[in-house]
Amino acid sequence: MAGCALAMTVSPPALAQRTALDELKAFPPAPSGQVRRVIVLPQETDENALKVGIIVGRTMMVDCNRHVLGSRLETRTVEGWGYDYHVVTISDAPVSTRMGCPPNSLSKQFVHGGDEPFLRYNSRLPIVIYTPTDVELRYRIWRAGPEVVAK
Numbered sequence: 743m744a745g746c747a748l749a750m751t752v753s754p755p756a757l758a759q760r761t762a763l764d765e766l767k768a769f770p771p772a773p774s775g776q777v778r779r780v781i782v783l784p785q786e787t788d789e790n791a792l793k794v795g796i797i798v799g800r801t802m803m804v805d806c807n808r809h810v811l812g813s814r815l816e817t818r819t820v821e822g823w824g825y826d827y828h829v830v831t832i833s834d835a836p837v838s839t840r841m842g843c844p845p846n847s848l849s850k851q852f853v854h855g856g857d858e859p860f861l862r863y864n865s866r867l868p869i870v871i872y873t874p875t876d877v878e879l880r881y882r883i884w885r886a887g888p889e890v891v892a893k
Contacts, residue, residue, distance in 0.1 A: 768823040769870045776829075779879045781869040792863035795882040798830050798873060799854035806843035809836040813855025815871075827870040830855075832877055852878065860884065 763782060772778040786792060798813050812833035817826050836853050861869060863883070873879055 763868065765825065765867055766870070768820050768825050769827055770820070772872055775875060776872045777875050779871045779873055781871070781879075781881060783863060783865045783869070783883075785865040786863070789863045789865060791886040793860040793884040793886075794863055794869060795858060795860055795884055796828075796871070797854055797858055797880040797882070798832060798877055799852050799880075800832075800877060801850060802836070802853050803848050804836070804838070804851050804853060806847045807838040807841050809838040809851075809853045811836045811853055811855045813857045815857055815859050825867060825870075827872065828861075830871060830873040830877060830879075832874060852880075 763780075766780065769778065781794070783794070796815060798815070799811055802809070814831045816829045816831070818829060819826055832855055869881075871879055
């Protein structure tokens with residue numbers, strides 16, 4: 743009986759100390775040619791007023807035109823766990839405007855994908871995104887302003 747009481751007093755603090763990183767074991771390893779990227783968000787007081795903007799792309803040598811890569815973020819669910827994760831597909835070559843650029847106008851720039859979705863802010867679970875190895879993953883935290891009543 744004393745063993746049960748001890749287990750009951752130890753368990754709740756152990757559960758309270760679990761972090762988003764503890765949940766990573768549920769997610770599959772990255773397939774060949776891809777990397778598993780993980781975003782762990784800090785706890786906030788009003789997480790419903792926040793969104794995570796996902797930005798994928800590559801750093802490339804480009805001219806003075808505006809360049810964009812074709813990209814898509816697909817949501818999948820881990821079987822047996824119910825956790826969502828995301829898989830990025832991205833084109834190899836960017837599309838661009840066709841302005842005449844001055845000679846020697848090449849520069850190294852981050853070329854973003856066309857699809858920049860917003861994900862739910864949830865500090866209790868990591869955001870897991872699988873990308874090709876040569877793709878950079880960036881993100882922004884967006885905060886909602888006060889609610890306004892429409893007239």
